[in-house]
Amino acid sequence: MEVRQFNDLGYTLTTIKTDKFKTNLISFTFQSEINRDHVTKRSLIPYVLRSASQKYGTKKELNTYLESLYGASLSASVEKRGKTHNIKFYLSLTNEKFIGNKEPLLENGIELLKEVILNPLADTKAFNNQVVETEKRLLKEYIESLYDDKTSYALQKLVETMCQSEKFSINTMGYIEDLDQINETNLYADYQKMLKNDHLSICVVGDIEHEAVYEVFKNHFQFSTSTESIEIVDTEEKEIEKVQLIKEVQDISQGKLNIGYRTHTRISDVDYLTLLVFNGMFGGYAHSKLFMNVREKASLCYYCASRLDNYKGLMYVYSGIEPQNYQQAVDIIDQQLEDMVAGKFTDKELELAKKSLINTKLESLDQATGLIGHELLNDLLPKPLTIEQWIKGVQGVTGSQIQDVAKKIEKDTIFFLTEKEVKPDGV
Amino acid sequence: MECKEFPRLKEKIYFEELENGLHVYMLPKKGFNKSYATFTTKYGSIDNAFTPLNQSEMKHVPDGIAHFLEHKLFEKEDYDVFEKFSMHSGSSNAFTSFTRTAYLFSCTSDLKENLTTLVDFVQSPYFTEETVEKEKGIIAQEIKMYDDNPDFKAYFGIINNLFKAHPVKIDIVGTEESIDNITAELLYECYQTFYHPSNMLLFVIGDFDVEEILDLVRQNQASKDYQKADPIPREYPFEPETAIVKERSMEMEIQTAKVFLGIKDPVMNRSGKQLLKADLMTEIIFDLVFGSSSEYYESLLNDGLINDSFSYETTFEPTFGFSLVGGDTRFPDELTTSLRQKLESLSQVSFNEKEFKRIKNKKIGRFLSALNSVEFIANQFTQYAFNDIDLFAILDVLEEITIEDLTEMAKSYFIPERISAFKLLPKK
Numbered sequence: 005m006e007v008r009q010f011n012d013l014g015y016t017l018t019t020i021k022t023d024k025f026k027t028n029l030i031s032f033t034f035q036s037e038i039n040r041d042h043v044t045k046r047s048l049i050p051y052v053l054r055s056a057s058q059k060y061g062t063k064k065e066l067n068t069y070l071e072s073l074y075g076a077s078l079s080a081s082v083e084k085r086g087k088t089h090n091i092k093f094y095l096s097l098t099n100e101k102f103i104g105n106k107e108p109l110l111e112n113g114i115e116l117l118k119e120v121i122l123n124p125l126a127d128t129k130a131f132n133n134q135v136v137e138t139e140k141r142l143l144k145e146y147i148e149s150l151y152d153d154k155t156s157y158a159l160q161k162l163v164e165t166m167c168q169s170e171k172f173s174i175n176t177m178g179y180i181e182d183l184d185q186i187n188e189t190n191l192y193a194d195y196q197k198m199l200k201n202d203h204l205s206i207c208v209v210g211d212i213e214h215e216a217v218y219e220v221f222k223n224h225f226q227f228s229t230s231t232e233s234i235e236i237v238d239t240e241e242k243e244i245e246k247v248q249l250i251k252e253v254q255d256i257s258q259g260k261l262n263i264g265y266r267t268h269t270r271i272s273d274v275d276y277l278t279l280l281v282f283n284g285m286f287g288g289y290a291h292s293k294l295f296m297n298v299r300e301k302a303s304l305c306y307y308c309a310s311r312l313d314n315y316k317g318l319m320y321v322y323s324g325i326e327p328q329n330y331q332q333a334v335d336i337i338d339q340q341l342e343d344m345v346a347g348k349f350t351d352k353e354l355e356l357a358k359k360s361l362i363n364t365k366l367e368s369l370d371q372a373t374g375l376i377g378h379e380l381l382n383d384l385l386p387k388p389l390t391i392e393q394w395i396k397g398v399q400g401v402t403g404s405q406i407q408d409v410a411k412k413i414e415k416d417t418i419f420f421l422t423e424k425e426v427k428p429d430g431v
Numbered sequence: 432m433e434c435k436e437f438p439r440l441k442e443k444i445y446f447e448e449l450e451n452g453l454h455v456y457m458l459p460k461k462g463f464n465k466s467y468a469t470f471t472t473k474y475g476s477i478d479n480a481f482t483p484l485n486q487s488e489m490k491h492v493p494d495g496i497a498h499f500l501e502h503k504l505f506e507k508e509d510y511d512v513f514e515k516f517s518m519h520s521g522s523s524n525a526f527t528s529f530t531r532t533a534y535l536f537s538c539t540s541d542l543k544e545n546l547t548t549l550v551d552f553v554q555s556p557y558f559t560e561e562t563v564e565k566e567k568g569i570i571a572q573e574i575k576m577y578d579d580n581p582d583f584k585a586y587f588g589i590i591n592n593l594f595k596a597h598p599v600k601i602d603i604v605g606t607e608e609s610i611d612n613i614t615a616e617l618l619y620e621c622y623q624t625f626y627h628p629s630n631m632l633l634f635v636i637g638d639f640d641v642e643e644i645l646d647l648v649r650q651n652q653a654s655k656d657y658q659k660a661d662p663i664p665r666e667y668p669f670e671p672e673t674a675i676v677k678e679r680s681m682e683m684e685i686q687t688a689k690v691f692l693g694i695k696d697p698v699m700n701r702s703g704k705q706l707l708k709a710d711l712m713t714e715i716i717f718d719l720v721f722g723s724s725s726e727y728y729e730s731l732l733n734d735g736l737i738n739d740s741f742s743y744e745t746t747f748e749p750t751f752g753f754s755l756v757g758g759d760t761r762f763p764d765e766l767t768t769s770l771r772q773k774l775e776s777l778s779q780v781s782f783n784e785k786e787f788k789r790i791k792n793k794k795i796g797r798f799l800s801a802l803n804s805v806e807f808i809a810n811q812f813t814q815y816a817f818n819d820i821d822l823f824a825i826l827d828v829l830e831e832i833t834i835e836d837l838t839e840m841a842k843s844y845f846i847p848e849r850i851s852a853f854k855l856l857p858k859k
Contacts, residue, residue, distance in 0.1 A: 018635065022462075023462065024460075024462055024803075025803045026440075026799040026800060026802050026803055027799065027800045027803060030721060049514030054670050062729065063723065063729065064723075064724055064725070064726070064729045064731070067722075067723040067724040067733075068724040068789070070724075070792065071724055071793040072789050072792065073796075074792050074793065074795060074796030075792065075793030075794065075795070075797040075800070076796065077797075077800075096800060097796075098795075098796040098799050098800060099799075101801050102440065102441075103795065103796075103799075104438070138732065138733070141735060141738075142738050142739055145463065145687065145759060145761070146738065148686045148687055149686070149687045149740065149759055151685070151686045151687075152685040152686060153580075153581075153582050154579045154580075155576075159599070182527070213728060254684050255580055255684040255858060256578075256579045256684055257575045257578040258572065258575035258576055258578065258579055288521075289513070290513040290523075291513045291514045291517050299569060303565050303566075303567075303568030303569050304568070304572070305572050306569055306570070306572040306573035306576055307576075324533055324571065324572055324575065324576045324579075326572070336822075352514075355518070356514060356517040356518065359517055359518065359519075359520045360517050360520075361535065362520065362539070363517075363520040363521065363522055363537075363538060363539050364522070364609045366464040366465065367464060367465045367522075367539060368540035369464055369535055370463050370464050370465045370805070371803070371804075372803075384457070414479075
């Protein structure tokens with residue numbers, strides 16, 4: 005595997021050469037600071053662009069062309085990462101080597117991305133009205149459907165509640181109430197802003213030639229976005245006076261317990277790798293304390309795990325339980341964190357977490373998105389890490405360092421989605 | 432050891448049938464960090480009536496027992512399975528489907544140790560009444576998790592509209608009542624019958640030496656005592672060719688309605704290339720008619736009847752088969768009517784040669800792309816192998832399919848009486 009970076013095209017182009025895959029993957033990331041007034045429009049933009057362009061006037065035409073490129077798949081999405089809101093495009097294309105006829109699929113793909121991103125179906129100041137109206141409807145229906153997935157709904161509510169007064173509580177996909185105010189003109193204005201002010205990074209992964217890919221981009225994508233990189237890590241803090249308890253009742257059959265914590269440790273901090281190991285011991289795996297104690301010992305649940313947000317410094321614990329077991333589950337979870345703080349863990353637990361983490365990391369490098377992920381991570385670290393350095397860092401974590409990061413972790417909010425007519429203790 | 436090469440795909444696969452009947456497949460992947468292995472028994476949620484090993488009477492077992500057994504195999508008297516894998520940088524999991532139970536791990540070092548752990552833990556059951564009882568609480572929560580999941584509800588909702596008696600209609604995890612009847616003794620009986628090596632397949636994929644790995648498996652299996660076993664007699668109830676109800680709806684705590692139309696496939700005991708071809712033809716028809724490049728999809732989208740959740744899928748197995756199409760909608764009645772009309776019209780439809788060729792190319796590209804995933808290769812290969820299909824033959828069979836084949840398939844498949852609709856509606 006070989007990584008190259010080109011910085012003279014008005015954006016960052018990273019090329020990763022590997023012969024592991026039968027496809028090539030191109031990713032575009034437009035990054036800007038998240039903002040309540042623009043988030044809904046930014047959530048619409050990638051879908052409007054993915055709908056129609058000058059050359060491919062409808063979704064049907066665009067999808068037809070993608071199919072003719074041996075089932076190329078083009079996805080548009082948005083994500084929230086720390087302080088930023090990112091618009092992303094992924095295009096996955098079959099590597100020409102595996103199909104009989106020699107079509108320049110990669111070059112066709114890059115041209116297509118140019119068409120989709122730079123030549124939308126629009127006049128000089130507005131998108132096509134019908135495209136915008138259709139995408140508004142689809143976004144509205146998507147946001148509404150989030151309510152139906154109770155596990156992710158509960159997690160979303162937890163974040164909204166615990167980060168209420170912070171920018172981080174802004175919903176990634178935007179807000180239904182904004183949609184009425186959005187039209188083809190003001191959306192187009194935000195699109196222009198995206199092209200001009202966002203930080204753009206492009207990644208290409210596959211069995212490619214670095215220089216050849218660079219040349220194609222040089223010929224097709226000569227435009228300058230903002231080269232100023234944006235602060236991603238969100239350091240906004242909050243004083244926790246008392247743990248908040250929020251309960252919501254719905255007609256469901258299982259209680260969804262979500263607990264939010266502040267880790268006060270972020271990706272750019274020196275103890276970031278220690279926190280990853282901590283999470284591996286606490287709730288990241290099937291040998292972790294949460295799984296062993298809440299599920300295996302107490303039989304309270306099918307899943308109980310913890311997850312980190314290292315751009316913001318948060319940890320979430322989530323589990324599905326019988327409503328009447330609420331207090332018992334919370335007590336066991338609290339006890340596990342206390343044990344971590346008190347150093348009540350074995351060398352074996354520490355060792356298992358490190359091995360599992362390293363295994364997960366190495367496995368991710370067998371996927372094109374994992375390779376891109378590691379490069380993106382490196383952009384955020386004070387000093388870029390090679391895979392070997394990353395592994396060494398994880399291996400070097402000690403038990404007392406684990407206790408130190410555990411001590412910093414503060415419980416912030418509990419969100420419990422529960423069934424009707426059962427009053428769990430303590431909520 | 433046999434070796435089969437697929438030069439076009441740049442893949443080579445190795446095979447051996449061991450003395451005890453176990454089928455071992457190996458696919459080396461140079462340059463990959465990860466190795467992945469699956470140890471799978473041809474035993475899933477539909478196998479609830481069979482003649483146990485060394486017995487002569489057909490026996491019915493509680494719903495959800497195959498999945499329960501999957502959970503319980505991880506429990507050992509003197510060690511923790513997950514820990515043992517993790518100590519060697521491995522990560523283990525398992526799943527139960529309609530027709531299979533698979534145990535698997537991935538690792539980035541110590542493949543031999545992890546492979547030994549996998550084979551040994553699956554081949555050394557340890558069930559006690561006490562541990563079986565304890566597991567019931569955990570699985571009850573798994574059942575409730577699915578209970579709250581509208582996609583799962585809609586999926587089994589439409590399957591239950593189509594099938595009268597075939598056990599495909601039963602939730603894979605069972606119900607709280609059915610799993611309550613499971614005992615350690617029953618688990619052992621199912622285990623002895625279905626976990627005989629001759630009913631199992633081991634697949635190993637990653638960067639390794641083929642001879643070395645095969646030797647390890649040979650020795651491991653030779654050291655264990657298995658008596659020769661005959662094929663397992665399994666029984667499936669009589670199933671009518673038509674759908675059981677035309678339409679049914681259910682309410683749930685959701686905001687967005689879901690609609691799925693299903694078609695029942697009445698052809699039984701199909702396997703090998705015949706099964707693969709029928710599956711591929713049906714998928715191509717759905718791509719042509721309902722795919723995101725079709726006129727019909729465009730009109731549903733423009734009429735506001737569907738959104739991005741719209742999807743379709745086909746499942747063909749030797750003892751059952753069906754296709755589903757649908758998704759979230761603001762207009763469940765209108766979408767149901769439209770989809771039914773469309774499906775019923777397909778027995779008369781003629782397909783366009785140019786579109787057909789494009790969809791074929793798309794399927795070739797998507798298949799190649801799926802081969803990036805070692806998980807896909809191992810799982811799909813196993814599923815197909817149990818039905819006497821060779822995964823890597825897909826490209827050849829795809830190329831064989833003609834537009835006349837499609838017309839014929841559509842004519843025999845899209846029969847109005849075999850079509851049903853299921854609506855999942857928000858509670859009023």
